Amino acid sequence: MKFKxxxxxxxxxxxxxxxxxxxxxxxxxxxxxPMQVSLVKNENxxxxxxxxxxxxxxxxxxxxxxxEGLNNHNIILYILNPNSYIGLLSFFETPTYHYSVKPIxxxxxxxxxxxxIKHLYIxxxxxxxxxxxxxxxxxxxxxxxxxxxxxKNIRGRVADSLLYLAELHGSSNFNMLLTxxxxxxxxxxxxxxxxxxxxxxKNEGIxxxxxxxxxxxxxxxxxxxxxxx
Amino acid sequence: MKFKxxxxxxxxxxxxxxxxxxxxxxxxxxxxxPMQVSLVKNENxxxxxxxxxxxxxxxxxxxxxxxEGLNNHNIILYILNPNSYIGLLSFFETPTYHYSVKPIxxxxxxxxxxxxIKHLYIxxxxxxxxxxxxxxxxxxxxxxxxxxxxxKNIRGRVADSLLYLAELHGSSNFNMLLTxxxxxxxxxxxxxxxxxxxxxxKNEGIxxxxxxxxxxxxxxxxxxxxxxx
DNA sequence: CGCGAGCTTGACGTTGTTCAACTAGAGTGG
DNA sequence: CCACTCTAGTTGAACAACGTCAAGCTCGCG
Numbered sequence: 001m002k003f004k005x006x007x008x009x010x011x012x013x014x015x016x017x018x019x020x021x022x023x024x025x026x027x028x029x030x031x032x033x034p035m036q037v038s039l040v041k042n043e044n045x046x047x048x049x050x051x052x053x054x055x056x057x058x059x060x061x062x063x064x065x066x067x068e069g070l071n072n073h074n075i076i077l078y079i080l081n082p083n084s085y086i087g088l089l090s091f092f093e094t095p096t097y098h099y100s101v102k103p104i105x106x107x108x109x110x111x112x113x114x115x116x117i118k119h120l121y122i123x124x125x126x127x128x129x130x131x132x133x134x135x136x137x138x139x140x141x142x143x144x145x146x147x148x149x150x151x152k153n154i155r156g157r158v159a160d161s162l163l164y165l166a167e168l169h170g171s172s173n174f175n176m177l178l179t180x181x182x183x184x185x186x187x188x189x190x191x192x193x194x195x196x197x198x199x200x201x202k203n204e205g206i207x208x209x210x211x212x213x214x215x216x217x218x219x220x221x222x223x224x225x226x227x228x229x
Numbered sequence: 230m231k232f233k234x235x236x237x238x239x240x241x242x243x244x245x246x247x248x249x250x251x252x253x254x255x256x257x258x259x260x261x262x263p264m265q266v267s268l269v270k271n272e273n274x275x276x277x278x279x280x281x282x283x284x285x286x287x288x289x290x291x292x293x294x295x296x297e298g299l300n301n302h303n304i305i306l307y308i309l310n311p312n313s314y315i316g317l318l319s320f321f322e323t324p325t326y327h328y329s330v331k332p333i334x335x336x337x338x339x340x341x342x343x344x345x346i347k348h349l350y351i352x353x354x355x356x357x358x359x360x361x362x363x364x365x366x367x368x369x370x371x372x373x374x375x376x377x378x379x380x381k382n383i384r385g386r387v388a389d390s391l392l393y394l395a396e397l398h399g400s401s402n403f404n405m406l407l408t409x410x411x412x413x414x415x416x417x418x419x420x421x422x423x424x425x426x427x428x429x430x431k432n433e434g435i436x437x438x439x440x441x442x443x444x445x446x447x448x449x450x451x452x453x454x455x456x457x458x
Numbered sequence: 459c460g461c462g463a464g465c466t467t468g469a470c471g472t473t474g475t476t477c478a479a480c481t482a483g484a485g486t487g488g
Numbered sequence: 489c490c491a492c493t494c495t496a497g498t499t500g501a502a503c504a505a506c507g508t509c510a511a512g513c514t515c516g517c518g
Contacts, residue, residue: 093362094368475504
């Protein structure tokens with residue numbers, strides 16, 4: 001974990017939502033005090049149960065957002081790409097995080113004091129609305145996740161996860177970055193069954209597997225499997 | 230379903246959050262046009278997939294909030310008591326409902342145009358903050374639910390549900406209003422296993438069962454079961 | 459009186475987890 | 489350069505947990 005203090009937004013190549021909102025509202029950066037932090041794998045970006053003090057924005061790298069359950073058994077809810085809010089589900093007056101976030105490759109995040117954010121969205125309603133839209137999408141996909149995890153068999157769930165990852169990477173061929181165990185946590189199944197299903201799908205010619213590189217050969221079939229058939 | 234149009238908030242015994250916020254902001258009710266609706270069991274208060282046009286507030290009665298899954302298999306997320314928002318999870322710029330709500334006893338709801346609400350929370354930040362606080366709590370309990378449903382055995386899940394209902398009714402002795410099937414949907418298990426566990430708990434002296442009336446005799450033991458022991 | 463919805467119980471089969479053993483590759487230190 | 493160790497991945501077999509099917513029961517209501 002390496003801090004870059006006294007960071008200046010004008011030097012940042014990523015013109016994030018917060019930056020845009022400030023410019024739109026009058027361009028006063030004097031109270032912003034952004035903090036950029038570099039992290040390596042397995043460091044916590046935020047930790048379930050700890051206090052929410054800053055809005056966190058993923059600048060570069062990829063991260064997993066997960067709930068820490070019983071007996072060290074986690075469930076991964078989303079994979080986060082650069083240019084997305086991390087603290088979002090906790091922006092809204094939640095004292096502590098209900099989930100944890102860790103990078104799955106080296107990453108860089110930017111932290112902004114939460115009081116600044118509140119002040120900003122009260123002044124700038126377009127910003128507030130944009131937060132709410134993202135928030136709404138998160139909730140929608142959690143709902144979907146609850147159904148998927150509870151009502152599909154493990155074949156359908158892994159198919160779902162693979163389609164999700166392809167969508168996320170914008171291609172049918174991608175390096176999923178996740179270990180087998182993590183792919184299992186994304187589908188809420190055991191590591192062993194994850195392996196079994198990957199080889200099963202491979203043998204059926206639905207996907208190609210090369211280490212963590214996945215290629216989806218028959219997307220429509222995978223979709224039918226995901227829909228539970 | 231029976232509409233009471235041209236309803237006047239000053240005649241309403243329930244001084245809800247929205248009412249209070251309007252009074253606080255200047256007391257202009259002229260654009261409010263609240264609509265009160267009476268519903269009986271099994272009518273939809275709101276329906277998954279349909280458009281969100283109004284904020285809905287539960288005035289009287291009890292309702293279940295559930296996700297409609299595959300093969301007519303639902304999962305109940307919450308039981309709603311009077312004086313709570315129904316549309317809440319969809320207030321924030323979500324075009325369609327991601328869940329359904331139905332009364333489990335005769336109920337009465339009040340509907341307010343969503344544009345009015347938006348206008349109100351932009352003017353009144355205390356109201357916005359109060360919405361966000363409730364929103365945050367909903368999300369927190371969904372997170373908890375995901376873990377519960379995926380990582381606890383059915384004994385733990387039913388124990389959880391019973392403790393939840395006791396909390397909701399504010400007493401260890403309550404009429405749960407739910408059928409066995411619905412209690413199962415609250416715990417995401419089959420109706421048959423729900424019945425089996427109720428009699429199991431009864432035989433173990435942990436609860437008393439009389440139709441839909443439940444009495445929790447040994448709360449601490451039930452808590453230990455819920456914590457997965 | 460008969461019908462239907464809700465409830466109850468037993469038997470059975472499927473699904474998925476867990477345990478255990480084994481393999482392959484990447485570091486590490488002598 | 490070779491043991492060694494550690495992690496990630498893989499496979500098989502045994503077992504436990506749940507869901508499903510089927511049948512019967514009870515009570516309220518037409």
